[in-house]
Amino acid sequence: MIDELRIRDLGVITEANLPLGPGLSVVTGETGAGKTMVVTAVGLLLGARSDAGAVRSGAKRATAEASLVLPADHAAVLRSREAGAEVDEFDGGAELVLARSVGADGRSKAYIGGRTAPVGVLAEVGGTLVVIHGQSEQIRLKSTNAQREALDKFGGEKVRTSLAAYQECFGQWRLALKELEQLRADARERVREAESLEASLEEIAAIDPHPGEDENLKAEAVKLANVEELRIAADAAHAVLAAEDFTEQADASTLIDSAKRTLEHVSEHDEALGALAARLTELGIMLNDTAGELASYSASLDSEGPERLAELESRRADLAKLVRKYAPSIDEVIEWAERSRVRLYELQDDSARISELEELVQTSAAQLQVLGLELGDRRRTAAMDLSQRVGAELAALAMPDASLEIEVEAASDPGPYGLDEIAFLLRPHAGAPARPLGKGASGGELSRVMLAIEVVLAEVDPVPTFVFDEVDAGVGGRAAVEIGRRLAMLAQHVQVLVVTHLPQVAAFANQHIRVTKNSVRGEDGSAVTGFTSSDVSLLEGPERVKELARMLAGQEDSGSAQAHAQELLDDAKVLLGG
Known part of the structure; x- marks a missing residue:
């Protein structure tokens, strides 16, 4: 998980340190305060495209840096070591530092464990650590491979066992088929080689040389x-x-x-x-x-x-x-003849080997069909269960007519992962066609869809950290409470960071971070010659109640607003069983 996020000269944020513990962290603030810069900073650490326009006006460069605490054997730690990074270890854990800088000229540099690294490697490492949901191009389950992996993990032991049996059979079938195709393709060449070896061995045998x-x-x-x-x-x-x-x-x-x-x-x-x-x-x-x-x-x-x-x-x-x-030399001629006799035997045995391989390919292909159909049936059962559970989550997130449809269709050819082609499709509302994830839904709708999916998958397919932006767009009231509750449910398994403007969501947070905008006028008293900066602070106790009151009614000092804010905090604890 991300232990601390540090931002300097990014957008309107001059300098900010965000301590992010486990569980749910929310980022709040007034419109234009720079909340989304937090998401932008995380995106930079995941290898997102750099933009010189994100550098704060007057600054030479913007930087984003994150300290992450991970298991010592995590894939990100191993890949970072391969890239030459320095990783601090402690009691079976490891601390990894990722950093990215963007110059005012648009040039970007990436760092992993204190060492410079290509942005592509940073993206490779970051992709195993953090997932951002907010825009269609950031969807974790956008690729068919990711969708298949998620469905298989959700399917549990039955799918895992079927997949292992299928892959073992697939490996045998592919090896036999490859050897058979090679033998057939090289048949004429092998006949010529056999005839040449046979003539050579007859010539050597006729002379019958002796060692030395x-x-x-x-x-x-x-x-x-x-x-x-x-x-x-x-x-x-x-x-x-x-x-x-x-x-x-x-x-x-x-x-x-x-x-x-x-x-x-x-x-x-x-x-x-x-x-x-x-x-x-x-x-x-x-x-x-x-x-x-x-x-x-x-x-x-x-x-x-x-x-x-x-x-x-x-x-x-x-x-x-x-x-x-x-x-x-004659001794080497004798050795060559011995090797050639073995090779000639192999070449002369081609017909028997081809027959053997043809039979093996046929039996393996038949077994592959049986195992592949069984795997497909188990995937369809898991897909139906996953769709229903995600549908229930969507209904609670104010998308009662939305549905996740998981297609498990027959592929044209056997593949290493089965006989199926898997696609996650979203039907955002009644009457709308089902389309691939990321298409046909707004940013807010997509964030809620992905939240619903991630809540269901959290126990079987976790990523250390999730970042949600726009997840509460266009909702309020009871739906907002349900969004907050489900974010908290997801945060029981992974670290969750949410940018929100809804107090119902913020009430469920374990850490509440506020971004405050400060406008400074120029020496002439004009706003034109001044500048805007933002401060970031971690709220606790009364300060958190005041921020929730501001979000509720725009009156952070109002007694009734603060009472309502406290009520939201108390209700969140009850809903989470606290």
Whole structure:
């Protein structure tokens, strides 16, 4: 709810602080005092179009600011945080500040939680907090979506259960239908893709590559291309280690053996030389083993001739063709083939999937019809009840021939919220055609209609704050009392702010705010060179009785008028059970 509303240089209001507590707050004052500027200020905070003409004459800008107290998890708090606003939290609640300024040049700025924000975001946040009733473009239930949501909430658990079952079925039906349409639309493309994958997999299978084969063949080909050089090196190294013929120059094995025997002859005189002789023995064994491996390596080269090299190059060419077409390496070609086999299976299974989806779409559509018709029946029952209850409220608000007609008609196609198209229509008086809300009714009539609707919906579809302007236009007497009583009834569930000129309405208020106009003449004593300003004050006790007396008879100091005013206050308490 709005905890406090602050206005500066808006219309005739120089500066005003309006403390708005819970319940019903009324704003009263003489004609032209600036009462409607309160509504204008709230409208600015809801993102209404700015008007430089609303800036007080001589001021640079007009500002409106509201401090709101909300649950910490309220949608407005969450959206404000998303917009970067600073929100103060306390004991599970939160305080949010909205502000709007309008310059004399027409430029407007919006602020949420102390941070600048687009006016559109301000409107988005404000739309979840406050509803103004007074002009047709401000109707909360103007859109068909809002009307459907209100009717569904009024319908209670039965409608909620039916809607949930319908939406679950609708989701399944839409997913199946979308997949089926996609499969059918892509049928030719999928056939071409399957044929291409099948040919590619046959080509890869014919070559049958193995993991790492390309690198292994490359290494072997390099070896065979340099076989003669490798043989010469192996034979030369073998000759150095262990010569097969006696030559003038001894080989390494012979030299190591000679050194070993020399040390063994004297090892008994020093253990260190014995240890070295043992190490030479190990070294000799290693040299002999290495010489043997070199001889085997050289012999193996004789068995791998040009035929093997040609075979390798042919195989490498086959593998290179796969790498060029499918992936950077043979290992990745094999991975691509595995993925493609899975994809080919999916594509080849299209016909079975299409048949399955066709059956699912058909059964879901049939079930959707059943659930949608049930939901529509429950909505019609709720619509009849809502219309009757609003009609009773309208009769008490001096509109006995007015009626709210709620149409629940079959839609052309199933939608996410049912098979119905819902419309709230108002018949303002007997013989008049039923027209959409906001059309065919005066501002005062429309405000009373919306008051009647909001009173009925208050327990199931509340908005934190309602503002009513012109709600008492053209009425008086008993009807005025009923308007005040119903505003108070609505205020039991939400915060209500009303601009009124009727004392019967003002008597029901929890907070009574008066706007007083002050005219100041210019230095020359002329009204032309002067200016007009308004003060705003919260009335209590005797001051409130005097204001009601002024509204009753224009004589705030009259004893009889004040007695009548006190009687109105007492009667209001009785009517509310106080």
